[in-house]
Structure formats: C-alpha cells, structure tokens
Amino acid sequence: MRKIVEQAVVTLDGVTSTPQNWVVPNWDDEYQNASSDVLFAADALLYGRRSYEDHAEVWPTMEEGYGDYAVRMNSIPKYVASRTLRETKWNATLIVGDVAEEVAKLKEQPGGNILKVGTGGELSRTLLEHRLVDEYLFWLFPTIAGSGYRLYDGIDTTHLNLVDVKRLSSGILGLTYSLK
Incomplete structure (x- = not known):
C-alpha cells in the first residue's frame, strides 16, 4: 500500500499563506536537498485545485533554474481534487466523485509515496478527517508572519x-x- 505524505511550510505562528514572503530568506542548498529527497521519494503528487493551478502556471517554465527538481515536478503524475476544475493540463488526472474514496483507492495501488502538495485548504481537511495521510512533514521556518492563513484552522483537535x-x-x- 502506498503512503500519503503531506508536506507543508509553516511559520512559528502557524501561518502557511504567502510563503514567498518568508520562505526565501531561509531557502538554502540544505533545505533544497531535504525538499528534493521528499519529492524524489514520491511517484505521484496530490493537489487541491488552487495549489495545482498555481504550480501549473510556474513549474513548466522553471527547468532551467531548478534543474532535476523542476524536471521531476513536471514529469511526475499528478492527481487534482476539485469540484470546479473541468480539465487539467500539467500531466494531471482530475479526481472525480468522492475525494476521500478516490484517494483511498490511489493508496491501494502499487507504487511509492504520494506527496500531498500545497498547504491547508479543503483537501487537507478531508484527508485529515478520513485519516488518509500517513505522515505529515511540517517545515517549520524561523519566522513570525504576524498574519495570514493558518494550517488546519477550524479543524477539531487532533493528536499526532x-x-x-x-x-x-x-x-x-x-x-x-503520524496520526495517533
């Protein structure tokens, strides 16, 4: 059975939104290598609509500057959960129907890890509520953002x-x- 790993970048005060404002000062080769290890351990990516659309706009143009990482991002199969998206363009399959049920089926298929990309949002909540994530990897940045979207805002208490x-x-x- 495949494992779902949800990766998120987060500040000390729990903010996950607009990471370009606070990730860049700490993004170095060591972080890049650690992040690459996670990406290359996966053989599929799982997205919500918003993160998918954001990534589909930029990653296809980034192979020159990001090398093997960008090649991997562009070539790896992607699955997108959305109620509004009708078609995909970036090596992706749209998840149709009950998201929790379809993701559970993906986990049953042979293969490596499925990396859940993007932070928070409805897909993260659905995966948590249905206990579909096997590992949560939080990259905690030494930054206080002061305001912004917080990961899992509004979710019931969950122990890890x-x-x-x-x-x-x-x-x-x-x-x-991992979940308790």
Missing part, C-alpha cells in the same frame, strides 16, 4: 506522534508526524 526531526543550519526544522 512525532516520528522524526531534521534540524537544518538555517534554523528550519523538518518535523515528521
């Missing part, structure tokens, strides 16, 4: 088990959790 901690020299912590 700490599985691993990666400490990067930039101060970023990679915190891996």
Whole structure:
C-alpha cells in the first residue's frame, strides 16, 4: 500500500499563506536537498485545485533554474481534487466523485509515496478527517508572519506522534508526524 505524505511550510505562528514572503530568506542548498529527497521519494503528487493551478502556471517554465527538481515536478503524475476544475493540463488526472474514496483507492495501488502538495485548504481537511495521510512533514521556518492563513484552522483537535526531526543550519526544522 502506498503512503500519503503531506508536506507543508509553516511559520512559528502557524501561518502557511504567502510563503514567498518568508520562505526565501531561509531557502538554502540544505533545505533544497531535504525538499528534493521528499519529492524524489514520491511517484505521484496530490493537489487541491488552487495549489495545482498555481504550480501549473510556474513549474513548466522553471527547468532551467531548478534543474532535476523542476524536471521531476513536471514529469511526475499528478492527481487534482476539485469540484470546479473541468480539465487539467500539467500531466494531471482530475479526481472525480468522492475525494476521500478516490484517494483511498490511489493508496491501494502499487507504487511509492504520494506527496500531498500545497498547504491547508479543503483537501487537507478531508484527508485529515478520513485519516488518509500517513505522515505529515511540517517545515517549520524561523519566522513570525504576524498574519495570514493558518494550517488546519477550524479543524477539531487532533493528536499526532512525532516520528522524526531534521534540524537544518538555517534554523528550519523538518518535523515528521503520524496520526495517533
């Protein structure tokens, strides 16, 4: 059975929105390599509509600057959960019907990890509510954003088990959790 890994970048005050404003100062080779390890351990990406549309706009043009990482982002199969999107363009399959049921079917297929890309949103809540995520990887950035969208705002209390901690020299912590 495949494993779903949800990866998110988050500030010390829990903000996940507009990461371009606070991720860049800490994005170094060490973080890039750690992030690449996660991407290359997956053989499929899982998106909500908004994150998919954002990535589909930029990643196809980034192979020159991001090398193998961008090639992987562009070539790996993608699955997109959306009620409004009618077609995909970036090596992606639209999830139609009951998202939790369809994602559970994806997990049953042979293959490697499925990396859930994008932070928060309805898809993250659905996956959490149906206990479909096997690991949560939170890249905790040494930043206080002060305002913005917070991951899992409004969700019921959920307890997690700490599985691993990666400490990067930039101060970023990679915190891996599983559900209790």
